[in-house]
Amino acid sequence: DAGVTQSPTHLIKTRGQQVTLRCSPKSGHDTVSWYQQALGQGPQFIFQYYEEEERQRGNFPDRFSGHQFPNYSSELNVNALLLGDSALYLCASSLATANSPLHFGNGTRLTVT
Amino acid sequence: GENVEQHPSTLSVQEGDSAVIKCTYSDSASNYFPWYKQELGKRPQLIIDIRSNVGEKKDQRIAVTLNKTAKHFSLHITETQPEDSAVYFCAASPPGGGNKLTFGTGTQLKVEL
Numbered sequence: 632d633a634g635v636t637q638s639p640t641h642l643i644k645t646r647g648q649q650v651t652l653r654c655s656p657k658s659g660h661d662t663v664s665w666y667q668q669a670l671g672q673g674p675q676f677i678f679q680y681y682e683e684e685e686r687q688r689g690n691f692p693d694r695f696s697g698h699q700f701p702n703y704s705s706e707l708n709v710n711a712l713l714l715g716d717s718a719l720y721l722c723a724s725s726l727a728t729a730n731s732p733l734h735f736g737n738g739t740r741l742t743v744t
Numbered sequence: 745g746e747n748v749e750q751h752p753s754t755l756s757v758q759e760g761d762s763a764v765i766k767c768t769y770s771d772s773a774s775n776y777f778p779w780y781k782q783e784l785g786k787r788p789q790l791i792i793d794i795r796s797n798v799g800e801k802k803d804q805r806i807a808v809t810l811n812k813t814a815k816h817f818s819l820h821i822t823e824t825q826p827e828d829s830a831v832y833f834c835a836a837s838p839p840g841g842g843n844k845l846t847f848g849t850g851t852q853l854k855v856e857l
Contacts, residue, residue, distance in 0.1 A: 635787075662843070664843060664844070671850070672849060672850070673748075673750075673833050673835075673847030673848055673849050673850050674788065674833070674845075674847050675847070676844050676845060676846070679843070679844060687844050689844070690745075721787070721788070723843075725843050729776075729839070729840060730775070730776040730793075730795065730837060730843065731843060732778065732790050732793060732843075733778070733790065733843055733845065734790070735780075735787040735788045735789070736787060737786065737787045738787060
């Protein structure tokens with residue numbers, strides 16, 4: 632039973648560029664959430680997708696956008712990259728039921744130079 | 745929005761001793777409190793969670809207590825082992841939050857031989 636998988640594992644981009652990160656949820660899960668984890672900090676909620684729609688959003692600018700596909704996989708897009716966007720981006724999947732435990736992927740380490 | 749504070753930021757104990765990590769939350773409506781363990785370079789992994797209708801939950805050497813009146817919850821690890829060394833994060837989620845977790849800033853636990 633595959634867990635949450637993310638790609639790529641590492642990525643280096645230049646300031647101003649755009650990036651797309653990908654996530655496949657754990658088998659049986661239909662909800663995908665994205666978190667940003669800066670070095671030495673706890674993960675911060677970016678947004679959550681269910682039934683191919685953004686259901687909730689954290690305090691992140693519109694440069695951060697996402698998508699969920701019919702097979703429940705998801706993408707996170709970040710436009711106009713800033714140095715401060717350098718972080719570990721974690722995808723987490725769960726069921727749509729309230730307080731269903733989150734299962735995290737290994738993350739994508741994004742470095743913006 | 746919700747704010748979660750976590751203490752201490754670092755904790756060093758001798759093998760076999762107990763470790764306690766404490767968190768406070770601001771939103772009295774929050775009703776789900778998971779704890780995650782994150783080893784260096786790895787994904788956060790759920791180790792235990794508690795819901796607001798329960799005051800205490802135990803799983804082998806790990807226990808969590810919740811005081812809704814004071815809005816704080818704690819993680820207790822007994823008989824610590826070197827493999828318990830990791831960063832531990834507490835989190836809180838409001839009702840109907842769809843698992844929109846607000847994380848604490850983490851506690852670096854080091855279990856010394």
